[in-house]
Amino acid sequence: MLLTGSLHKRPIRVKRSKQELASRSSPPPMATKQGPRRGHRRRHSKPTKASMSEPIPSGPTSVHHIPDHLLELVLVRVGSSLALLRAAFTCKRWRRIITDTSFLTRFRSLHGPHVGVLGHYHIVDPTHKKLSPDGNNQVFVPADGALLDRRHFSLDFLPDLDWELGDSRGGLLLLYRRNTIQRYRRRQAVLRFPDMIVCDPLTRRYQGILHWEEMYNITPCLGLFLLHGVDGCISMSNFRVVVALYAVSHGGRAAPYACVFSSGSVGGWQDSAPSSGGVVPIPELHLISFAGRARSSLYWRMEGEGAVLALNETTLEFSLVTFPSTVVGMLEESSIFRVIGSRSDAVRVVRIINNGDLTVFAQLQGSGEWVVENLVTLPEVATYGLPAKIVAANASYILVTPREENWIVSVDLHTLEVERAHERNRYAGAAHPYELQWPPALQACRAN
Template identity: 60%
Template structure:
């Protein structure tokens, strides 16, 4: 009986010993603290990732990846590091391609990346020559690290009909998607079914399928959307928009996107329609003397009419210029120059949908004292030349005298290179994750030594 009673007692003692040994055993996940001086290599991975997530630009992150194997492993890992980095970094825009008055395309680096970029790698001198009788390549849109160009002829002979003379009635026979960093191009023939219609805009979108490895849009994975205008057969001054989509790849090509509702979106005569910007994954067109704005959702490729308050875009009778822009927070914004030359930025609140004044700049006052400023300026409302998510380029109507306004600081800058060009500005992003390895010679040559 004593022996039988003692067995459970010894068993309990053994369990206590095992429990004490387990408690004293250090965790495998815990890293031992060095007894001597510590350095950056002693920072745990989870803390180092937080530091790398806050690197300002992709170019700086590439430089960080070349520091050592451990940093490169953390930066090029397949887990959620990249999505987090994309949401936390201020911007992946390396710069903008600006268009001047002679249709030249000039790359202007972003101020954050200007010290590290060699703009020679953004040259467009590799674009193919245009056929005889054609106008030069014109920049239509950008997406990630790709650019979309088109060329147009003054006279077309197609299907037994001749269009000539009227500059508003030009068509786009050919398009070109190019990758400036790798100096590659892909030509796209204009779809024959679109020839009878005017074109309201050409846009570059991400491909139908995610890029390999979860990366950005590339030469083998993109879409082009051509927005055309089809006149109403019963009303000369009315029509409807059409969206034709080109998809890259072996199974791609052109297709016409039908309206999900089965009906047309009525819009006025095409000469009264002008593209006014994009925000929240939508493109917008202003229509003169109309109480609504034409919108195209780039996810569904469906048109709709969106009504903005007249306090934001002006009344239908006014021909006030306004632009729709986006931002890093995803909110839609409208930039408008009021009759008194107050440049006003309206923001739509996510919670209520209400439009409120976010920024206001009194143009005659903030430009006072700048070189070249004349007293006769701003007797009429100023014109918006170009917009980015960060800067608004403005000029008086009386004379082309371009200056830019920083939407974050509201500071006025007339000396920056961007102010030399009176055309549109198209953002250009460095591919991320990069298609080239960090130790690749071409990656190293992207920056100045």
């Protein structure tokens, strides 16, 4: 037999007896608790998977024994940002996983932009309901299942209460001076270029924005809108405000016009980029009404026109978009449609058909084809068979009221249920969604 040792350069021949040679030809004995046999060296080997895995506890297991990669799969499927925020307060381990940047990006891409809606700020229409004693006409209604303290969403920290809610985006609100609303012919309310304020109800911070002196009291506004900053994020130090104006040229031709305010030390008012398609002709002011927003665009309905006015939030350019008559109705019809978004950010149109059915149309991305997504038949008990109209519409629910009446019913777009006793039915004004800022700012402190 030849043995090679680390201290010998030449092999050494060792004599063996017949008994030893016979024992070597037989199968090796089973290993015993005494360890390896004498004469054999024990070499270091790589640990196996069994040795690397943590031992399974002999007692009962709990959620704390779930590995991180499996716990991430569970947390990423939480239904809303509010529920995810609550989960982050469970323990340090869960907070470490949830606050990771890659996890938040994955969660946002899976659930879409509307997952963080905590509730809606409703504008109280004084023709349907009296204002509060302090004159405030904004009411926060939490989302279904959201147990929130409404005091945290109060606007009593603003300098005064002479503000009208114009728009919302993320966790911020855009308000404007109420006294800048004037009455136009045909009793239409017209908004002149107003002073504005952007605020964060949770942190109770706000920033005032003075009107643009060059545009003040010259042209009426089609709407005021709050947008993300240039980097796609939004905060009190990073936002934009767009004012859509109704401009009339010297030749009497009307066209839309936009100007934008940017926050920051180098921000301020400036003209938007001129439209590459030239001047977009629009009808008289009283024939135009805001229809909604979806897929980073704002839409206005124009009576008697075969197209819809659209403003791209990215390029700030106006254009005319044609929707099928089966979706928005015929020109001679007086039906009112609304444009709403969805979790997939697809364009959806909701309209009440003449037979009383509330129909939701969705445009398929890529092909542009329109399909019927949902159809809700309004019961007789809800409208008493009277023709109905849409009061407010968003990605979560629709507020409907019979014409010439003052009671409201709501249609939940997720459950397709018609509700008459919901709190949101008390307010006949527009409803603006309030979203949790993303990514959420999580802070921890020790409690007694």
